[in-house]
Amino acid sequence: MSSDATETNQEHAHADDGKFHLFVQIAMILAVITGVEIVLIYLPVVKWLVVSLLVVLSLVKFLLVIFWFMHLKFDKLFCTILFFIGLVLAGGTVAALLSIFSTTDGVPLTAQAIYAERAAATK
Amino acid sequence: MATATLKSADYTAPHAAKPASRPWFFTRPSAKTGLVSWLTTVDHKKIGLLYAVTALIFFLVGGVEALMIRVQLAVPNNTFISHQLYNELFTMHATTMIFLAVMPLSAAFFNYMMPLQIGARDVAFPRLNGFAFWVFLVGAIVLNVGWFTRAGAPDVGWFGYAPLTSTAYSSQFAGDSSTDLWVMGLQILGVSSVIGSLNFIVTIINMRAPGLTMMRLPVFTWMTLFTAFLIILSFPAITIALVELMMDRSFGTSFFEVARGGMPILWQHLFWIFGHPEVYILILPAMGIISEILPTFSRKPLFGYPIVVFSGAVIGFLGFGVWSHHMFTTGLGTMATAAFSLATMAIAVPTGVKIFNWVGTLWGGQISTRTPMMFALGFIWMFMMGGFSGVMHSAAPADAQQQDSYFVVAHFHYVLIGGSIFALLGGIHFWFPLVFGRIVSEFWGKLSFWIIFVGFNVTFFPMHFLGLNGMPRRTAVYDGNMGWNSGNLTATIGAFILAIGIGTYFTVIVYTYLKGKKASGDIWDARTLEWSVPTTPPPEHNFHITPTVHARDAYWYEKTHSIEIAAEKAKHAQEEESHGGIHMPSQSWFPIVTATGLLIGGLFFTHHHFLEAIAGGCVMLLGIIGWAFEGPGGYHLHIAKDGTVTGGEGQDEAGH
Amino acid sequence: MRFSPVLFLRRAAATCALLALPILLGGWLSGPQSTFDVKGPVARTQLDVFYVTVWVTTIIFVIVASVLAYATIKFRARGPIDKNTPVPDQGHGNPFVELGLIGASIAALVFIAVPTLKAIWYTYDVPNEQRANAYEVNARGLQWWFQFEYPAEQINGAGQLLTGNELVIPAGRPVRINLRTSDVIHAFWVPKLGGKVDMMPNRGNHLWLQADEPGYFWGQCAEYCGESHAVMRFRVIALGAEDFAAWVENQKKPARTVTPVNDAPKAAFASYDMTPKQRNSPGYTAEFDAHPFAAWTALQFPDKDEDTTLITQGRTLFKEKNCITCHSIRGHEGIGVNAPDLTHFGARSTLAAGLLENSKPNLHRWIINPNNVKPGNKMYVGVNGMAGYMDVDPATKAMTGKVHIAVNDTEARAIVEYLHSLK
Amino acid sequence: MSAHAGTIDHHHDHTTTTGIPNKKLFMWAFLASDCMFFGALISTHVIYRLHPTPEGADPTKLFSIELTSFSTFILLMSSLLMALAVGASQKGKVEATRKMLLGTIFFGLIFLGCQVYEFTHFVHKGLTLKSDMFGSTFYTLTGTHGVHVAIGVLWLVLMYIRTFKPADAGRAWIIRAVIQFASFAVAVVSIMFVMLAVTHAGAEHGYTLSSVVHALQHDAITAGATIAFSIAAALLFALGRSTWAVDFSEANAIDVEGMGLYWHFVDIVWIVIFTVVYLLEYL
Ligand code: HEA
Numbered sequence A: 001m002s003s004d005a006t007e008t009n010q011e012h013a014h015a016d017d018g019k020f021h022l023f024v025q026i027a028m029i030l031a032v033i034t035g036v037e038i039v040l041i042y043l044p045v046v047k048w049l050v051v052s053l054l055v056v057l058s059l060v061k062f063l064l065v066i067f068w069f070m071h072l073k074f075d076k077l078f079c080t081i082l083f084f085i086g087l088v089l090a091g092g093t094v095a096a097l098l099s100i101f102s103t104t105d106g107v108p109l110t111a112q113a114i115y116a117e118r119a120a121a122t123k
Numbered sequence B: 001m002a003t004a005t006l007k008s009a010d011y012t013a014p015h016a017a018k019p020a021s022r023p024w025f026f027t028r029p030s031a032k033t034g035l036v037s038w039l040t041t042v043d044h045k046k047i048g049l050l051y052a053v054t055a056l057i058f059f060l061v062g063g064v065e066a067l068m069i070r071v072q073l074a075v076p077n078n079t080f081i082s083h084q085l086y087n088e089l090f091t092m093h094a095t096t097m098i099f100l101a102v103m104p105l106s107a108a109f110f111n112y113m114m115p116l117q118i119g120a121r122d123v124a125f126p127r128l129n130g131f132a133f134w135v136f137l138v139g140a141i142v143l144n145v146g147w148f149t150r151a152g153a154p155d156v157g158w159f160g161y162a163p164l165t166s167t168a169y170s171s172q173f174a175g176d177s178s179t180d181l182w183v184m185g186l187q188i189l190g191v192s193s194v195i196g197s198l199n200f201i202v203t204i205i206n207m208r209a210p211g212l213t214m215m216r217l218p219v220f221t222w223m224t225l226f227t228a229f230l231i232i233l234s235f236p237a238i239t240i241a242l243v244e245l246m247m248d249r250s251f252g253t254s255f256f257e258v259a260r261g262g263m264p265i266l267w268q269h270l271f272w273i274f275g276h277p278e279v280y281i282l283i284l285p286a287m288g289i290i291s292e293i294l295p296t297f298s299r300k301p302l303f304g305y306p307i308v309v310f311s312g313a314v315i316g317f318l319g320f321g322v323w324s325h326h327m328f329t330t331g332l333g334t335m336a337t338a339a340f341s342l343a344t345m346a347i348a349v350p351t352g353v354k355i356f357n358w359v360g361t362l363w364g365g366q367i368s369t370r371t372p373m374m375f376a377l378g379f380i381w382m383f384m385m386g387g388f389s390g391v392m393h394s395a396a397p398a399d400a401q402q403q404d405s406y407f408v409v410a411h412f413h414y415v416l417i418g419g420s421i422f423a424l425l426g427g428i429h430f431w432f433p434l435v436f437g438r439i440v441s442e443f444w445g446k447l448s449f450w451i452i453f454v455g456f457n458v459t460f461f462p463m464h465f466l467g468l469n470g471m472p473r474r475t476a477v478y479d480g481n482m483g484w485n486s487g488n489l490t491a492t493i494g495a496f497i498l499a500i501g502i503g504t505y506f507t508v509i510v511y512t513y514l515k516g517k518k519a520s521g522d523i524w525d526a527r528t529l530e531w532s533v534p535t536t537p538p539p540e541h542n543f544h545i546t547p548t549v550h551a552r553d554a555y556w557y558e559k560t561h562s563i564e565i566a567a568e569k570a571k572h573a574q575e576e577e578s579h580g581g582i583h584m585p586s587q588s589w590f591p592i593v594t595a596t597g598l599l600i601g602g603l604f605f606t607h608h609h610f611l612e613a614i615a616g617g618c619v620m621l622l623g624i625i626g627w628a629f630e631g632p633g634g635y636h637l638h639i640a641k642d643g644t645v646t647g648g649e650g651q652d653e654a655g656h
Numbered sequence C: 001m002r003f004s005p006v007l008f009l010r011r012a013a014a015t016c017a018l019l020a021l022p023i024l025l026g027g028w029l030s031g032p033q034s035t036f037d038v039k040g041p042v043a044r045t046q047l048d049v050f051y052v053t054v055w056v057t058t059i060i061f062v063i064v065a066s067v068l069a070y071a072t073i074k075f076r077a078r079g080p081i082d083k084n085t086p087v088p089d090q091g092h093g094n095p096f097v098e099l100g101l102i103g104a105s106i107a108a109l110v111f112i113a114v115p116t117l118k119a120i121w122y123t124y125d126v127p128n129e130q131r132a133n134a135y136e137v138n139a140r141g142l143q144w145w146f147q148f149e150y151p152a153e154q155i156n157g158a159g160q161l162l163t164g165n166e167l168v169i170p171a172g173r174p175v176r177i178n179l180r181t182s183d184v185i186h187a188f189w190v191p192k193l194g195g196k197v198d199m200m201p202n203r204g205n206h207l208w209l210q211a212d213e214p215g216y217f218w219g220q221c222a223e224y225c226g227e228s229h230a231v232m233r234f235r236v237i238a239l240g241a242e243d244f245a246a247w248v249e250n251q252k253k254p255a256r257t258v259t260p261v262n263d264a265p266k267a268a269f270a271s272y273d274m275t276p277k278q279r280n281s282p283g284y285t286a287e288f289d290a291h292p293f294a295a296w297t298a299l300q301f302p303d304k305d306e307d308t309t310l311i312t313q314g315r316t317l318f319k320e321k322n323c324i325t326c327h328s329i330r331g332h333e334g335i336g337v338n339a340p341d342l343t344h345f346g347a348r349s350t351l352a353a354g355l356l357e358n359s360k361p362n363l364h365r366w367i368i369n370p371n372n373v374k375p376g377n378k379m380y381v382g383v384n385g386m387a388g389y390m391d392v393d394p395a396t397k398a399m400t401g402k403v404h405i406a407v408n409d410t411e412a413r414a415i416v417e418y419l420h421s422l423k
Numbered sequence D: 001m002s003a004h005a006g007t008i009d010h011h012h013d014h015t016t017t018t019g020i021p022n023k024k025l026f027m028w029a030f031l032a033s034d035c036m037f038f039g040a041l042i043s044t045h046v047i048y049r050l051h052p053t054p055e056g057a058d059p060t061k062l063f064s065i066e067l068t069s070f071s072t073f074i075l076l077m078s079s080l081l082m083a084l085a086v087g088a089s090q091k092g093k094v095e096a097t098r099k100m101l102l103g104t105i106f107f108g109l110i111f112l113g114c115q116v117y118e119f120t121h122f123v124h125k126g127l128t129l130k131s132d133m134f135g136s137t138f139y140t141l142t143g144t145h146g147v148h149v150a151i152g153v154l155w156l157v158l159m160y161i162r163t164f165k166p167a168d169a170g171r172a173w174i175i176r177a178v179i180q181f182a183s184f185a186v187a188v189v190s191i192m193f194v195m196l197a198v199t200h201a202g203a204e205h206g207y208t209l210s211s212v213v214h215a216l217q218h219d220a221i222t223a224g225a226t227i228a229f230s231i232a233a234a235l236l237f238a239l240g241r242s243t244w245a246v247d248f249s250e251a252n253a254i255d256v257e258g259m260g261l262y263w264h265f266v267d268i269v270w271i272v273i274f275t276v277v278y279l280l281e282y283l
């Protein structure tokens, strides 16, 4: 790890002036990806493909920002670990929640069915 | 430049001449004793004491609430208190015990002991630490203020299931501000806990004494770290739930409004995503304390240190994946039920590992059963029983009969009292000589332990049977024909025995504080750094010389290698002095000012006086701005060879 | 006060005594809501899983506790310790012991996990092979009473059969119960027949259970639902196939009408003792508790001689006092839908959601002042815009003190007589 | 602090155990926590989108993907400026830091402006907090994000003012710094008004110079805004340079960096919101 750190340090010293351009380039990539995303939703492609593409693209944006703009790439590994503890737990929780709410045997009646039932009851 | 001589704890800095050029509100308070010193303190030890005293007061409040509950349930069809009051009592009993007693008492230990254990002079952000305490106090006030209003105290149960918390159903006979107070109070407490925990995380990771690698950290510090992580990662879930509820109640949204498509089950998920990690937030500090007491009184290092630490991490991590075991009866469906059932059972493994290692620590030791040790041993027994009833819950089909019955009440009081409270009470005994320089009488200490131990079991053991015999929890009255009479009466008698025990305990503690036998230094032959402070109570700067750590159980090592250590210390003392002496943070008014703004804002908001609430917000904002521009400040202390301390607040440095 | 082994033994003895308590006090496990006294396959399965957990954890407890006790006694310090006492071996642990114990713990959990998983699937829904035979009802929770709906029993022009607070089911047949709520969360729990499942708003939960034999079972709302949650109870009565059919047959009939006979008023009636009772004085008589099923059965038939005049008066009063705005009495005047259906109220053994035995004095107390019996109930404060006994300001939710319904002693006697005639 | 003497290594703080500065560690831990915060909020929104109420509104009829893409772009650019500000502050370039901070604030304000515009537009069309579940979750989620942005802007402003703190403690500087910032704020708001008017005029009468001039002549508010803008810009120019030696140097870079982390995080939350709340609706 320590050798890693010195390496990035040197690299950083080199790249210091290059950072400006690097950051501008990343910003451009981000903008382009956003453009691609907007086009994607109008494309006549199967839904699952679009959805997965969108997820992947925003993930790429996400990673670009945290690793470059937020310096995770240049910082101590521990910062990455720290943030990813939260990120992974949050991601896991969101995924778990979404799947719990979509199991069919967990919700024997959909919201719609309940509405129908309620409407019938008050008739 | 001011000069002060430090002999023992009663060390005061004479008032330093302040630079005249600054307006008063930019000068910093520097009183070392008296009210102002407490209101503006940034000393982790003082803040720890503030937490402790507040928490203990609320523990008694929660206890009196519990006693009223028990009196009402002593006999069937009792009319001691009304249903409504009963409901307020159990809601506030739980909320008080969890958020205003056990959590802050743990925070008190974190604050006081953790920096000492890692050989630091303070936490990473001292003013923020003070702020966390004042915000906690604000939350406590907001939660309890309902007792004095027409609407009464909150009555929605400690997990406030929607839609009972909606405006349509809460407090049917009066304006329902009590639920708003509950929402606001918990939100504020969440802010306090998260801020405090972030501070602890940074402190433990970044402020360790030289040589103190992570795998040499005292276990209590480890558990502090895990608890802090659990707090910062679980509180956001309840914060969101509360925000959504608040939006429903104050701004007419429909998150949990059934008629408009709201799903109350969502509240339960969000609550328990917080709620289950929360129970580990309550127990991990206790486990940390136990892991300090047992080795000390066995005169042996903790058995299997790495695995105890690792199991703490596993408990914390798994704790995020089991929340729905509180929802086995909500119709989750077979897959989800099975998954959560198994995940819950899995937690028994890392917890068991801890129990085994504690037993292993005793094995081959030299056990002296002083009072703290009695509490620690009591903890192992009682927590184990509570854990086993937890495992019984984890089998979902069995839990269908137990959920919301007194069996649950028995389970969680075993882990909460037999677990957390026993450990915390033991911890007070353990560290009392360090904090106050006096020692609790062995006879009275043990006596209170035994009364508490007996009273506790007499109270809560029968509840297992009450639950299995069909008694639902949150029952203000029951009929005499259900076979619950003798169990309840026993429990009530037990509760009073318990009260006598706790009464004895506190009387003894207060007596010792005032008149007890003086004790100084390392009276237990302890193992960790907090006992290496130059005086008991410790001086404000904790250590004359920042310790260097060479091994786990650092102080034990120092004691067994005293000659090398002395030489090393002398060298480090010189180095430190050549770096300008000991750097200490300055006190500040802004934490309490900001918290006061929060109090004003919070109280007005709950009563829908939005303009006044904004005014409170402005006070807060001013506090923050003042805080930011004031800077951390700081001054230096210098230690002479004979232990004399010079330097002080006077030579305030500008900027950082 | 040094450590003494005597204290230790005493603690061990105390723990044992506590463990033995239930055996000494057998009564602690045999109440009307005991989860041990199982009367159907679902509850039995759940109890079996429970026993597995008990055995596994007890064995572990005995082992760990013995080692712990042994270690504490064996390794206690002999004589006072000071800094000069030789220190014990500073051992740091043993990875093999650790791994072994972890393995053992996992193995123990497998013992619990297998029956747990089986039971989760079994208890979730009626087993496939019995689906066809299952009887389906709906249970609806309301603050603070239960409504039971029989979708299978349609009444011409009046929708499905409804009852309140007493669910009658066929014995020996699986019953699938759809769980609904009209306000907050409640839970349906009949301990002897099966564990609870919540009635969640906007969620279609269900459970199934089966009573092996005819019988009378206590049930309870098991989710905190507001002020009177503690007294939100109900009953399940399981009947043999024929009895059940007969019961359904009778229930489908409109309310029983008693024709007034021009008799002299019978003094014997309405002369029950009405010495004022405390709120929450015992709800049931000892006779009832001893043979609830018999007591229930006895209620299914009209009394031999009734005070027809009082009954007629009661029927008028029921209309005049606006009881009909909330209650419905099929065939008579009542049309309300916000309160328990009273069409066959006289044949019910409980009153006010299982709080009281449906005896005349109890009913009298209820009608005179429901709030005294069950604080905060919706009959007293109104529900869904229907005014109850007292007026509540919708804005502040405070009682205004305005009275809508006042029933005096004599009126109450007539209403009691009337309601009890509805068999 | 004496430990800071000499050149500052921004990746290693020798006063801490790990070498990571305390403030940075604090920020990352806080952001980890904030992940759970937004995780819970986004889950709520998605769950209610998956189980919509029958009478709910159709979001795609409301959304203007152009506007949202624009504000997304703006926020991304603000992130760029923020990153540059951090870089500048690390090199001790106070002037450059200030410019980048102002730029970030500017874009942040535009983002907030867009959000306010979007909200009023939606409310106009009948979507409110109370109207239905979509309204509740949408406003709460995006509003909470907006509050984060607003807090970020406030923080940036305070930091900007902080850069003027003089080395000599006796100097009265706050007023000047505040005026300076206020003129900036006026300029921004004026620009936004002018832009709004121009787009408006353009949309109605075609994007020709004459129509825009015409609109300016007839619209008092816009004309006023233009004047305010010029005055503010002049003031900004006149007062812009602090003539005194400031107490703001590389040592403060960590404060800017911590703030930057927050700002970027708010930006990535928007990346997620943009995809989940807006784009996925179109499928
Ligand atoms: C300090 C707090 C604390 C702790 C530590 C625990 C620990 C555990 N809890 Fe508990 N729990 C609560 C506090 C706590 N709980 C509270 C407050 C509630 C109620 C909330 C409310 O509804 O108000 C609750 C409710 C609760 C429920 C929901 C009950 C219901 O409402 O239906 C469940 C269900 O699974 C559960 C399970 C567990 C388990 C499996 C553990 C495990 O962590 C226990 C592990 C420990 C052991 C098992 C003992 C030692 C182990 C060994 C000696 C090893 C070998 C053992 C085996 C292999 C079995 N708990």
Ligand code: HEA
Residues within 6 Å of the ligand: B059, B060, B062, B063, B064, B066, B067, B069, B070, B090, B091, B093, B094, B095, B097, B098, B102, B157, B158, B159, B409, B413, B416, B417, B420, B421, B459, B472, B473, B474, B475, B476, B495, B498, B499, B500, B502, B503
């Ligand atoms: C850390 C948490 C904690 C602690 C320490 C306790 C402590 C106690 N609890 Fe706790 N309790 C909960 C957490 C806790 N509880 C929770 C989470 C619930 C669920 C609530 C809900 O359903 O929402 C609950 C619910 C609950 C119930 C069930 C209520 C119901 O469901 O209807 C009962 C009933 O007996 C009870 C009893 C007690 C008793 C007797 C104590 C005793 O240990 C208290 C001991 C302390 C004292 C007795 C005070 C000190 C004594 C003196 C100062 C002596 C002198 C004073 C006098 C004699 C007046 N509690």
Ligand code: CUA
Residues within 6 Å of the ligand: C141, C142, C144, C185, C186, C187, C221, C222, C223, C224, C225, C226, C229, C230, C232
């Ligand atoms: Cu219904 Cu509790």
Ligand SMILES: [Cu+2]
Residues within 6 Å of the ligand: B275, B276, B279, B322, B323, B325, B326
């Ligand atoms: Cu739990």
